[in-house]
Amino acid sequence: MIEGCEGTIAFVGVGANLGNPLEQCRDALERMDATPGIKLLRRSSFYRSEPAGFREQPWFVNAVAEVRTVLAAVDLLKALQRIEQAMGRVRERRDGPRVIDLDLLLYGQDIMRQPDLTIPHPRMHGRRFVLMPFYEIAPYILHPAFGISIQGLLDRLQDDSVVEPIG
DSSP: OOOSSOSEEEEEEEEEOSSSHHHHHHHHHHHHHHSTTEEEEEEOOOEEEOOSSOOSSOOEEEEEEEEEEOSOHHHHHHHHHHHHHHTTOOOSOTTSOOSOEEEEEEETTOOEEETTEEESOTTGGGOHHHHHHHHHHOTTOBOTTTOOBHHHHHHHOOOOOOEEEOO
16 A cells, blocks of 8 residues: 555556456456555446457456556556456457456556557557546546547547446
């Protein structure tokens, strides 16, 4: 956990479509909050969304979490990947089904291009299943590369996939 106010605000996309996706997303959020150096500040509602890319798979449950972290971006990514691995994530196909998926969307207002880490997430601005939950908790956050708010990205979005809040 983090004492005081130090650290960087980051946003993490959470998704799953195998097993019990809603419970797995909740479990992943609890694991994030229990990870040293990461504090869960808030999360969006959960959303049911149709698959993007590879369509022949179950629908997803998605959310976005706001965290405060003292970890460097690459270390935060590694912590998220350890959670995925502990929960049984197997990386077979980029757009394929998964037990859990944790994507580092934003890390402060940083822009990074490294072999294993690109921030902002390179596809977040074109995905309704990311932008709708993100908009719910942080509509005015600016995309660091585009200088456009999450609300603005959602307003311009060409993705017409079905994304609906889970009652």
